[in-house]
Amino acid sequence: MNKLVKLVILGVLGSSLAISAQAEEPSVKDYRAMLEDSPGEFWVDDGKELFHAKAGPKNVSLEKCDLGKGPGVVEGVYAELPRYFKDTDQVMDLESRLMHCMITLQGKDKDTIIKNAFSNPKKGKDSEMEKIVAYVAAQSNGYKFNLTLSHPKEMASYKTGEALFWRRSGTMDFSCATCHAADGKRIRLQTLYNAYNDKTTIPSWPTYRVSKSTVRTMQNRMWDCHWQMRLPDVDFGSKATIDLITFMTKESNGGEIQVPSIKR
Amino acid sequence: MKKSTVKTWLASSTAAAMVMLSGISSGYATEIKGAAFDAETLKSAEQTVNESWTRSTPEERKRLVQDYSNKVCSAYKDKPTPELAAKIKQFNKELINYPQEGIKLGDWKNGAKLARSGYGMRIGKIHPDTGKKPNGGNCYACHALDPNEPAAGNLGPKLTGYGARGTSEPIMKYTYEKIYNAHAFYACSGMPRFGVHNVLTSKQIADIMAYLMDPKSPVNQKLKMMQNLNRNPY
Numbered sequence: 001m002n003k004l005v006k007l008v009i010l011g012v013l014g015s016s017l018a019i020s021a022q023a024e025e026p027s028v029k030d031y032r033a034m035l036e037d038s039p040g041e042f043w044v045d046d047g048k049e050l051f052h053a054k055a056g057p058k059n060v061s062l063e064k065c066d067l068g069k070g071p072g073v074v075e076g077v078y079a080e081l082p083r084y085f086k087d088t089d090q091v092m093d094l095e096s097r098l099m100h101c102m103i104t105l106q107g108k109d110k111d112t113i114i115k116n117a118f119s120n121p122k123k124g125k126d127s128e129m130e131k132i133v134a135y136v137a138a139q140s141n142g143y144k145f146n147l148t149l150s151h152p153k154e155m156a157s158y159k160t161g162e163a164l165f166w167r168r169s170g171t172m173d174f175s176c177a178t179c180h181a182a183d184g185k186r187i188r189l190q191t192l193y194n195a196y197n198d199k200t201t202i203p204s205w206p207t208y209r210v211s212k213s214t215v216r217t218m219q220n221r222m223w224d225c226h227w228q229m230r231l232p233d234v235d236f237g238s239k240a241t242i243d244l245i246t247f248m249t250k251e252s253n254g255g256e257i258q259v260p261s262i263k264r
Numbered sequence: 265m266k267k268s269t270v271k272t273w274l275a276s277s278t279a280a281a282m283v284m285l286s287g288i289s290s291g292y293a294t295e296i297k298g299a300a301f302d303a304e305t306l307k308s309a310e311q312t313v314n315e316s317w318t319r320s321t322p323e324e325r326k327r328l329v330q331d332y333s334n335k336v337c338s339a340y341k342d343k344p345t346p347e348l349a350a351k352i353k354q355f356n357k358e359l360i361n362y363p364q365e366g367i368k369l370g371d372w373k374n375g376a377k378l379a380r381s382g383y384g385m386r387i388g389k390i391h392p393d394t395g396k397k398p399n400g401g402n403c404y405a406c407h408a409l410d411p412n413e414p415a416a417g418n419l420g421p422k423l424t425g426y427g428a429r430g431t432s433e434p435i436m437k438y439t440y441e442k443i444y445n446a447h448a449f450y451a452c453s454g455m456p457r458f459g460v461h462n463v464l465t466s467k468q469i470a471d472i473m474a475y476l477m478d479p480k481s482p483v484n485q486k487l488k489m490m491q492n493l494n495r496n497p498y
Contacts, residue, residue: 151367163306164309164312164313171327173447173455175338176394184418186417186419187406189417227386230327231387232317233390235316235317235319238316238318239315245350
């Protein structure tokens with residue numbers, strides 16, 4: 001899409017941010033109806049370009065990246081992630097796997113990838129990771145999440161993930177479960193997702209966050225929740241984040257992927 | 265975070281660790297036998313925590329350390345056996361400190377501000393709180409208080425009209441202790457232990473108590489129908 005058109009639309013979104021950030025669900029629904037597509041579609045377009053572009057010290061694209069269904073296959077892969085990968089002998093989610101490909105195929109530096117993983121529109125900081133994640137995840141739209149946990153390490157990741165989900169610590173004594181293990185709960189007016197009864201929330205990530213003016217990914221959501229719980233920044237792509245994502249995604253198995261969605 | 269806050273937090277976590285060493289923890293291995301998670305899974309979770317915050321400072325990582333109370337609650341998915349619940353409550357009762365000046369009601373107007381503020385204690389490199397504003401109690405995140413404030417969460421019980429309980433000595437003491445350490449009354453409560461972790465000072469607790477208990481506080485007024493209808497809650 002034309003860059004100028006993008007900028008104009010983003011400007012409009014930005015100016016309505018102050019109102020939308022505080023509004024509750026019905027207003028966000030109206031907002032969604034107003035737009036034909038999620039603004040996240042721009043991230044998908046850019047992500048497609050980035051995925052196929054030669055980059056890094058080795059000057060190669062990500063076209064040989066195996067996301068679970070063979071090198072270069074992007075369609076439907078997100079519906080089965082996180083999954084076990086034989087080459088690394090570990091369970092990986094989409095983002096840790098993309099990081100692995102950027103390091104091994106493109107020769108990129110891990111610290112730099114992590115440093116730039118999350119965008120910060122207020123400071124003009126962009127993220128290629130968010131765009132590539134939006135692109136790859138969107139290639140599973142219409143697919144239902146289908147984690148089989150057929151490998152022992154996938155089962156272990158799920159179990160550990162659930163234990164981490166209930167693990168309380170820090171100055172607020174919170175765990176994920178404090179807010180996300182029952183139906184009908186709210187923080188202020190913000191409705192909270194219940195990990196044990198979900199077929200729509202997990203399949204709606206990555207999402208365009210109106211209040212952040214950018215697409216946010218599951219890895220960012222893991223950082224954000226831990227930050228709100230007053231815990232230190234959890235490492236991007238760490239085992240804790242992957243295990244939590246395995247647990248939550250498995251619980252939402254059968255939910256149809258529709259991304260990037262649009263949220264508050 | 266202010267230095268003094270770090271110090272006091274450290275002191276309280278050290279105290280908690282010592283209580284663990286001094287006996288209660290010796291039974292921990294047997295206590296997790298009937299837990300929601302098997303020993304192998306709990307061990308895996310701890311190993312995972314150890315390897316997933318490598319970019320944080322050792323000081324920051326102290327927040328990931330669990331005391332006896334959080335350890336048992338986590339292993340039991342917040343539903344401990346009655347025996348363990350009693351132990352958890354006792355453990356938490358012993359963590360409560362009382363103000364030298366006695367338990368008094370403070371300024372409900374400042375309490376109202378604290379009840380609305382979620383500021384404070386966030387750490388890390390990405391978006392830490394600077395410590396330039398006082399920590400909030402963020403009561404409205406989970407509780408309804410002022411009947412004319414519609415933007416209230418529902419994770420905790422409604423506290424509207426709390427002042428009807430009066431201001432007798434036992435009610436004052438109970439309210440102070442509840443804000444200081446809710447886990448002394450309800451094992452594995454979802455409420456943060458505001459006093460134990462020095463999120464709130466005893467003066468701030470007194471202000472929040474006034475917001476709850478002062479007859480003049482909006483928490484103890486009736487719903488103003490007309491005003492409420494004309495008001496834009498956003």
